Amino acid sequence: MNIFDILGPVMVGPSSSHTAGAVKIGLVARELLKDTPIDATIFLHGSFALTGSGHGTDRAIIAGLLGLQPDDIRIPQSFELAGKQDLSFRFENKNLKDAHPNTALLVLKGKNGREIEVQASSIGGGRIMIHKLDGIDVNFTSEKPTLIVHNQDQPGHVAEVTSMLSHKSVNIATMQLYRDKRGGYAVMVIETDQSIPMEAIHWLERLEGIIKVTYINTEEKK
Secondary structure, rough: HHHHHHHOOOOOOOHHHHHHHHHHHHHHHHHHOOOEEEEEEEEEHEEEEEEEEHOOOOHHHHHHHOOOOOOOOOOOHHHHHHHHHHOOEEEOOOOOOOOOOOOEEEEEEOOOOOOOEEEEEEEEEOEEEEEEEEEEEEOOOOOOOEEEEEEEEEOOOHHHHHHHHHHHHHHHOEEEEOOOOOOOOEEEEEEEOOOOOOOHHHHHHHHOOEEEEEEEHHHHHH
């Protein structure tokens, strides 16, 4: 436990879960999109759906999609800012199976045509957990540098990625593997103790059988 578990994050209120955490969900979704979002459909589940409007959850998520930090005083004006930055958005309530009470599902499109679906929850104290990417189950917080590799489920890909990280002296903190079926679509989610050099990311993108590589390091954005 650290002091932020007791006091909470530096933020614009009123709630660390419904406001600060919601901003981070929008921020991380923007990072995962790797594009400037121009269209967003946002489904709110559980407590987010029931009390989110009063806590500013809707405005907080939009603020994150615009790139605002949880302590930015412009968060309450995010809807107006979105209009100036050509971000169209809509909110709907939706019951998501087995989801945390503070969960949002974001369906995003970027100005360069990129699209992504991100399901994430606010788990308290301004912290979040990403649960799904494009329908694939994942679980990571984005608090550490995170590498997400989408690949064909074939032998050798895990070894290539881990060998690259070892060569760059990057230590693996956690590693999770997912696939939809044997020989189908697979995802690696790797959290690391050090930043990963961009030349290593570009090397991975060129490997045969690698579909998409996403790297996020929210600490570099602060």
